[in-house]
Amino acid sequence: MTAADLLPPDPPLGTALGVVAGAGRPGPSRIAVPVGGAYVDVGTLAAAQDGPHPTLLGAPTLDGLLAAGRPAWREVWEWLTDWLADPDRLAPYALPQAGVVPVLPFTVADYVDFFACEEHAANASAIIRAGAGVSGNWRHLPVGYHGRAGTVQVSGTPVVRPHGQRGPGDLGPTKALDFEAELGLVLGGRSRGPVPIEEALDHVFGVVLLNDWSARDIQAWESRPLGPHLGKSFATSISAWITPLDELAGAWLDPPARDPQPLPYLLGKADRGLDLTLEVRLNGERISTPPAADLYWTPAQLVTHLTTNGAPIRPGDLLGSGTISGPRRDQRGCLLELTWGGRDEFALSDGTTRHYLNDGDEVSIVASAPRADGSRFSLGEVHGTITP
Structure with missing residues (x-):
């Protein structure tokens, strides 16, 4: 060497x-x-x-x-x-x-995936709930679900198309396999909750790029009335390389305007977002550039809300931001939004089209962040290929 x-x-x-x-x-x-x-x-x-x-x-x-x-x-x-x-x-x-x-660089202790992006929440509600709008609690608290730590896998691991119930009497491989471009927070230290917001970032070792693979047909059928289960628990990919939080010192920005104002336990100086630009590539072609700066709920809020009921933090806890999407169509962070629930075909430059992912498709997510001097640097890539 x-x-x-x-x-x-x-x-x-x-x-x-x-x-x-x-x-x-x-x-x-x-x-x-x-x-x-x-x-x-x-x-x-x-x-x-x-x-x-x-x-x-x-x-x-x-x-x-x-x-x-x-x-x-x-x-x-x-x-x-x-x-x-x-x-x-x-x-x-x-x-x-x-x-x-x-x-995989660490033992995943617990995995919680949030729903922190307003654009994604609004689009998903319009697609799935026929325009019913974002649910009434969404702007009051960071909504999330508890995932399976044992199915978190390192970038490059193949993603096997999952089987499940797709509807009444209908068991088989998903016909609506999707990606979700997300930011992951890797936690460390130990603390019994609640963790005040001014201490929340002391527990964030660093960030990874995260793809919360989703079987939309399985998810839609089983999520009535409870939340995601087998439609998401088959695989979650994270980048192999963790960017320490100190490396992102030049990427912090003010949080978005919120209405209504969150409760006091979710407010403080640590309530700041990260100015990261993601890029989603399907078979090498860039199809989306989701902006993490648009996240409604910030990293410190996710940590604090997670622990507000007394839940502990353990080394290796992993938090996902949920799908990151921007206001433009080319900033949507999943095929659910890009094809509007599978209604619209999504065209690639090679002449092929997609509603959802085909076997053999490779999805990669990369991102960059600013330094205080105006230069930019990259975060570790996360990618995976779909196998039958």
Whole structure:
């Protein structure tokens, strides 16, 4: 491995942590940071260069680091940022590329998916509830559902088309498989709720891109009267690389105007959104650019509301934002909206059309964020291919 292998992509990937495994690394798996086309062994670097928390960084997963809390996270981020400023120094710690692959970087403790985007909530209500409008409670609290942690998978894992009940007496593979472009929050530390909003971001280690795959026909049939179950619990993909929250210091922005005003426990200085631009690609073609800046409910509010009934935070808790959509058609973050519930065909440049996903389709989601100096950096990609 030479220094040339460590050249950054354009736009460069920001500081991000993950875990790699395979024949080209020592031990069962290693915490790593991606630099250009290479993976740098963070544990070996920390041990050799007197880095912070070498035991945590030498572990086979990020579980211990997530448990350590924000002071440790900031130390690691500051140290890594300094090393990444001079990639030539990292060449001795780069892992061979052959046979090394990213794996799920942490043990998912609990998974909760929210419904935090007003545009998506309005569109989904118009499609599913025949124009009934956003439900009366939606602007009062961050609505969410409790998902299955065991079906969260790392980017690149194939997505098997799920079977389920599609209607009365109708069991079979979904005919309406969809993606959902979302932002995921990876939590750490431990706390018994409620967590006040001014402390909420102290529990957010970082962010991932998240695809909450959805079987719309199964979901529609089973969600009467309760919420999503088998129509969503078969697979949720996250990017292999977690962008630490400190890396997003230049991306914070004011929250949107809200009416009615949320209750006091959901208000405070931490109530800020993130100016991230997502890009959804279907078989390599860009089909949508959802803006995370448009989210009605912010990361701190999601954490605080999650714990307001006394629920604890555990290292490895994962929160999804829910589908991110903007006001324009080319900013909608799922095919449910892009095809208006399957009514309208969605045309690709190769001449094919879609209502929902076909077997063999690959969906990838990428994103970029601004730095304080006006430059931009990329977050880790999440992608998956549909198999029969």
